Amino acid sequence: MIFWTAAGIVYLSAVDDWQVYAKPLEQVKSWYEDIRQDFRQAGNVRAEGTLWRTVSGEEGITVSGAEGEVSSVPEGPFLPRAGGETSPVEEGSSLPGAGGETSPVTEGSSLPGAGGETSPVTEGSSLPGAGGEASPVEEGSSLPGAEGAASSVPEDNPASSAGFPDGGGPAGTSPETSEAAGEAAYHTVEDDYFADAVFIGDSRTVGMYEYGGLEETADFYASTGLTIYKMFDSEIVTVEGQRKKISVEQALTRKSYAKIYLMIGINEMGTGTVESFAAAYKEAVDHLLELQPDAILYIQGIIKVSTERSEQGDYINNEGIEARNEALSQLADNERVFYLDVNPVICDESGGLEPSYTFDGVHLKAQYIDLWKTYLKEHAVIYESN
């Protein structure tokens, strides 16, 4: 028993810093503050002696101001103090309710991971909400994604109109393409197109590797949980005749490719903001182009999650993904860097991953990986490097 407790104390001090208890304690403290607050208010009201104020007193925010005014008028000694104390606490508790009060606690006290994770999410989902949320939806509904972009190509470049899957109407150019420097000319290609390609990414790309039928053709630097932040340093590439895996950075310096496909970003949803993510992504893109001067780079928009998964209430949600995809699409210059978004092909009308295509709401089932692969084959750029 003694050992047990001792070990527990050591564990809690060393690993956890007693945070298990800190959070509930803070919670209790805030409840206590609230209650004390209520009592004080009730006291004030009684001092005033009017009934109607008790009624309005329970309604919350509006009262605090009113009461401060009222209470400061009549009586001397302790009322101003009460009023002064009221307002700061009132501010805290009235703002976003209990949730708002607890989260700063988490942030402040410790848990750099968890704390950092919670706050940016709100930012991520709310910030671009106004602008970012609206535009991708428009995109999705007015034209079938990049096919629309593709169909606009013939206007500029009739030579490339050869193998188009069409079906996407002659709808307008999508916002990001029109903003970008030039417009991409997409062709339909066969599997051998990927012979000099490398796919870099997280578990989604692992799925492509295992079930896309390209494992013999292309190279895959993919690993579950890979993030843009640690992409180059992750030792995930196997080399023939060598037990130890080498990092993506090393692998890219050893072998050169003509095409790089990047599908990454779902694991980063919980960290950073849209801006910080896009900045890290841009840095990675620049570094990739630097390492592979002859390659073109496809930035693939993060595959969305199913609407059910999105509504689960954590940081993995489609609004966040859309916002980040919007930022990613801005990184394309349509000369060497292209943005591809497979989402319209695999999402339902609610904007989430089609439920029958997935078990966990995040990954495509093996048999539907083909949809993604076909999309890539229909959106290939033929790039002649000098």
Add this chain to the structure above:
Amino acid sequence: MVFSSIEFLLCFLPLFLLLYAVTPRYMKNAILLAGSLVFYAFGDPGHLWMLIVSVAVNYFLGLHLARGARLKGKDKKQKKKKLEYKRKILLATAIAGNIGVLAIFKSGIMAGGLPLGISYYTFRILSYLIDVYKGEETKETSFLRLATYIAMFPQLLSGPIASYGEVREELYEREFSARNIQNGLKIFTAGLVFKVLLADRLGLLWREVQVTGFESISTPLAWLAAAAYSMKLYFDFYGYSLMAVGLGQMLGFSLPSNFKNPYMAGSVRHFYRRWHITLGRWFSRYVYIPLGGNRKGEWRTLFNLLCVWLLTALWHGNTLNFLIWGMMLWALIVMERQMERLGAGKLFSHGPLKVFPHLYLWFVIPISWMCFAITDLPQLMTYLGRMFGVVEGIRVSTGDWKKALMNYGALFAVGGFACTPALQKLFRRFKDSLPGMLLLIALFWLCVWRLQVEGQNPFMYLSF
């Protein structure tokens, strides 16, 4: 609140034990009941009232069912007959009422989901009522004691389904001591380790297969995943039961054990005498034997078994796959009985042939668990089809099972070892020695650490 959660391990349990320790002896039931209600409220506050009402109503039913001890006067016989009749009606109503509520929720008519633990506490209540009716158990006059029996948190949510007789004495008088706490904690730790370090991790292979889609797994992987699920289910439930027994011991109860190395059995019949023992015992005591058991000829026995397995299937869930699961097991048991009659038992009980019954069990049980696990019928058919290579695969990666073996091989080995009685022997042998205790302590805090890491980042294992 589940046992394997940070809230329970670091907040509820220490706090409750402290309170329980300082409570005077005659108040211990009260504090246990109060703690149990709090425990329940953490998990399912919306249905707490149902538990309370259920206990209260059944308390009075129990009192009435036990009437009839003192009969005096001339028309004693007549009165007795009348009373017997009344009691019979009352029992029938009580059973129908309890089962009815359970059935309504199980069938999903009521919105809001299944109340937590209702399958288990209903069964405990029924066993008490029937025992009282039959006169095998005297009625419990103290509401507090009965409520404590039904609602005590170690066994509240998932059993073991202890009968009232098993805990009766301890409800009156039980030993609360440091030694009991220590022993209980050891058993609890074993359960926690099974749950956190084995079940949860083996479950990942099963999950991976679901993510891939059953259409796209190779036949060997289908078998591997079925084995992983079988082990996961065992360690999940065995772990939970051990934790319950351990908690019980800490408080001074000796709860019945629920598992006895089921995967070491040689037939489905024996398997289910070693798997979820308290449930099997319940069905045997209150369904199989009242129907006549095996004393009314082979045909009647088979029918009684059918009833038991139909009810068992319904108890687990109302979807068709559970029916398939139950009927498959029933069919296997019928077959085993006929084999036995033909004298196969002797044939396989000696020499090298002894291995066949085990192989047979390891073949059929994973199949049955797949019927248990996959609620969607077309999906179930696909899975079984892939297990036997009957259904054509779509985009199957042929080497997928090698990868699974590489990732989970060690876990399979440990899990396989933990399925044998050897581990229990080791546990009993070393649990009181210093190295053994230190190991258990380390494992306990390792589990806590794991749970905490997973809690902060649910994608620790399941990162994308």
